[in-house]
Amino acid sequence: MSDYQTLLLDISDGVATLTLNRPDRYNAFDATMLEELPQAWARLRDDGEVRAVVLTGAGDAAFCTGIDRDAVPTTEGDYSFDPYTYQDPGEALGPKTHGMWKPVIAAVNGMACGGAFYLLGEVEFLIAAEGATFFDPHVTYGMAAVLEPTLLAPRMPFGDLMRMMLLGAHERLSAARALEVGLVSEVTPADRLAERARWAAEAIASQPADAVVATVRNLWMAQELSRRQALDLGSFLLAAGNSVEALAEGQAFFASGKRVKPNVR
Template sequence: MELKRILFEVSEHVATITINRPERLNATDDLTRTELGIAWARVRDDPDIRVAIITGAGDRAFSAGQDVRATAESGIRNKVPGSRLHHNVWKPVICALNGMAVGGGLHQVADSDLIIAAEHAELIDTHLAVGNVFALEAAVLLRRMPLSMVMQLALMTKKGRISAQRAHEIGLINEVVPADRLQQRAREIALDIVKLSPATVQASIKAMWATLDVGLHAAHDVAYRYVLQHQLTHPDYREGMLAFAEKREPRWVVE
């Protein structure tokens, strides 16, 4: 299928997904969300892809969220958010936050494993300003940043915007870099992750996200099941230790 709203590239086991509507501040309409679903399915199902980077075209916006004009004219037909968690992608995802992330654009940010931001990037929510409930994005953000900061985004709308530096200070963003270093830095991290066991990485990511659904004691049980299953069933567990003992690079299984 020819993609019209996003760019999708794969190089050295890294897929780069770029929301490509700079003239609309990378706002997502029905077609954009459909194409993001296609891209995430490719990331999930293609064994050659080990890491994904999600970013936006240009330097003004990562994504302005839902295309309000398009929705006002025709309504929403595709209601599935185009983020990795909604498509069961457990390969590592890096968000290269190249500008403002607004409203529905926060899905991609909150649902990523690592977030690298340009210095001028910022988080904004406008759901309440247009009569929409701020809940889906908040459900994940509340697991990654303080309640007071999520309330600030929601209730103060545009005046409650959070800078990249502030988001870094509260632990949401991993690194803040100059804009001209953003894509390079995201790729550097991705290429380091590529060297790890794909199966072990995915099992670890899935286990960590799964533990957020339950309390502490149940989380320990969930985590242990993932650890035990990997140790008992996957050859990379033994291969990693053998490679360390034999002082050589591991030969990971790619499935």
């Protein structure tokens, strides 16, 4: 189902699949997508049936290549702006910006570059196809790379992130190297990408929702606050996550005698 021009949305069995759907433009975001993505995150956030989300891009060429410069107006000639009032058009794209604390898994095929990191910097983890590549061409085209690397900083070693930003369009990070540095958690053949992302989302969605959401919020908080602040606030998340409903659901599963057959990564 989809009520959007630039997105596809399908919800089944507690899992939503949200697809950036401009494959002819490498899934770059235009003015319409800039409006629709925040709407979609709010919708998924408030839908009680949704417990996990897979975020992906249509086609094989790209997950997303950032802003579509042919579709979103840019300033030409004398370029100036007021840094105190400037709002980057991509800042409103990510799930966390819209209070979306249900887990979001990115399934990345093809290119992911530039403004794609507004999205990838706010998901829980990434699964990449073997042919996926990651790069940021900002400096090559005379633009400072600032907001995107800030979002990626917790996910990558400093040297690898700095190299990717400074080499711009001159180098692309392969899926294999992205796995080595921790940007992605799994690399899979392209024809299994959707299957692997769906498996992870379904496994997450099968677990008590309150416990999952509290865990997500805690881990984001832990990387943004000091250790002492995170531990102090963690007690409130324990109270929220260990709800009567979550504990009952989890204990009923344990008492049933059923056991999960784990994936070994």
